[in-house]
Amino acid sequence: MALLNFDTTRNPQKAFVSMGLLLLVALAFPFIAQNFGNSWVRIADLALLYIMLALGLNVVVGFAGLLDLGYIAFYAIGAYLTGLLASPQFATLLESLINLHPGTGEALAAVFGEEIRTNGIHLSVWFIVPLAAALAGLFGAILGAPTLKLRGDYLAIVTLGFGEIIRIFMNNLNDPINITNGPQGINLIDPIKVFGVDLAGAAGSGAMVQVGPWSMPSVNAYYFLFLLLTIATIFVTSRLQHSRLGRAWVAIREDEIAAKAMGINTRNVKLLAFSMGATFGGVAGAMFASFQGFVSPESFSLTESIAVLAMVVLGGIGHIPGVVLGGLLLAALPEVLRHVVEPLQQQLFGKILIEAEVLRQLLYGLAMVVIMLNRPAGLWPSPKHEDRPDGDSDTKSQSSGVVPA
Amino acid sequence: MSEVILNIQGVNKRFGGLQALTDVGITIGRGQIYGLIGPNGAGKTTFFNVITGLYQPDTGTFELAGKPYSPSAPHAVAKAGIARTFQNIRLFGEMTALENVMVGRHVRSHQGVFGAIFRHKAARQEEASIRQRAQELLDFVGIGQFASRTSKYLSYGDQRRLEIARALATDPQLLALDEPAAGMNATEKLALRELLVKIKNEGKTVLLIEHDVKLMMGLCDRITVLEYGKRIAEGLPHEIQSNQAVIDAYLGGAH
Secondary structure, three states: OOOOOOOOOOOOHHHHHHHHHHHHHHHHHHHHHHHOOHHHHHHHHHHHHHHHHHHHHHHHHHOOOOEEEEEHHHHHHHHHHHHHHEEEEEHHHHHHHHHHHHHHHHHHHHHHHHHHHHHEOOHHHHHHHHHHHHHHHHHHHHHHHOOOOOHHHHHHHHHHHHHHHHHHHHOOOOOOOOOOOOOEOOOOOOOEEEEOOEEOOOOOOOOOOEEEOOEEHHHHHHHHHHHHHHHHHHHHHHHHOOOHHHHHHHHHHHHHHHHEEEOOOOOHHHHHHHHHHHHHHHHHHHHHHHHHOOOHHHHHHHHHHHHHHHHHHHHOOOOOHHHHHHHHHHHHHHHHHHHHHHHHHHHHHHOOOOOOHHHHHHHHHHHHHHHHHOOOOOOOOOOOOOOOOOOOOOOOOHOOOOOOO | OOOEEEEEEEEEEEEEOOEEEEEEEEEEEEOOEEEEEOOOOHHHHHHHHHOOOOOOEEEEEEEEEEEEEEOHHHHHEEEEEEEOOOOOOOOOOEEEHHHHHHHHHHOOOOOOOHHHHOOHHHHHHHHHHHHHHHHHHHHHOHHHHHHOEEEEHHHHHHHHHHHHEEEEEEOOOOEEEEEEOOOOOHHHHHHHHHHHHHHHHOOOOOEEOOOOOOHHHHHOOOEEEEEEOEEEEEEEEEHHHHEEEEHHHOOOOOO
């Protein structure tokens, strides 16, 4: 990692050169990868979404030190909000509402116009993204509020429960009012349109997107959108980190009682951390729903929460470049293995000995164990600023030895 | 005595069946170094925690600079103007020394999410002034050269100083130090004493808990002695030294 350096305060020149180089690589990637098939760019698209999630979770877990095992709930909230407001699903909701309570249902139809009876609501991405951010942020604060007095394992268990609650809600909110369409999920979600360009490609174009004179596959268009959002997330979270609030979060992580004694209102500051973290999850969820065109509760299971947490921890908790690296590796690695493992076995042994799916899980687990054993602070942890090695004298436990009189 | 900065009366605090504090009061004048002493388990730290909002008292009236304040939450007390340090040092270990002190400025600054993200002019100015003040305070306590060092790697004495600098960063009317000399050797104690005098000369008021009676006698303007949660003596250091109740408390009375 010595080649790249992102410490803008200590070494700004090198940091900006590193960022520029990385941006060039990121911009060039889809043009190179598309030669090997769209699936590689698709993997990158999903990896970018995971990086956004990991960066959001990093605010809660990395900065404020609040172990959140239910983070995927906010991803789900963003995704389902998009499913509801950018698909025919709202028509179904309205129908069930009219059956249940005609007055309210008819009033809704009157307010939003008659066509929502058949077509549902189709909001533009410009409304969806802020709405998803706001709703997820609100839920972040709501779910954070009961956990304020909890720490460590207890906090983890409660947040895990909240994550499951949201998923179970998504699974069951199809009766009596059909909001989420239950286990079947919401289908036919609108693809994203920005400035009149449909990122899924115009009808009959074979999923090619026309941007001015250029034409590119749909996955590439999404790639650039997600890249932009990821960069925005990196920008916002790093600005937050190096601010009065970021310091307050780290202070709470390091010593909550001392933070209180220094005048930090830990309740508000923690809620803000939950809320800010959730915001990024909500936006990523909205993007996911539009990108896939389909959401169902299965996508928001506990294992997803854990995968995102693993990205944060493996990458380097609290360190933004590390978290990006962790997200990239853990999101892309399983997919790459899926593509590589079977052909490789075919070549080596002439037949497939272990199925890709099995081997993939094995290698994924092995990679995690090896990384944690060799780099317990993560692949790329925050730099430490000490002039002396860790085990030197003069630490607290080895103080002068004078017993107070 | 000049103007009264802290006036606390009638504090009772019970932990289950243990009456930890019984009708304890304290009156501190502005610019004093005020000592709170007593044998182990006398309730010094409990009283301290009540003053700074860490424990909720059962009864008691609390006034800071003539205005009543409510010790209901530590952050509210810090905002009201009492800053404290801890008996067992509580620094933000992974942060640098400078960042630790910058956290102390939290309560006297205002920028929120918007300012953090957009860094408009007011936000940049506030951040710069926080940084500058923090560096000044590090210089003041004499560890300015370690500003960028991770605080847990500082030496023990320097960690104590850093904690004092961090408390001073909240612009306190009263600086409350819980056993700042604990675990220090003679040289470090002497240096600490100089620092406390320097803080006093800046016009700050200091409330000091300490075991080291020798240090206290030469340093404090007035002293309160606690034993078994009760105030057994209050007065000038030499009065305390010759007070029979205090001598009995420390050496064991003749029964």
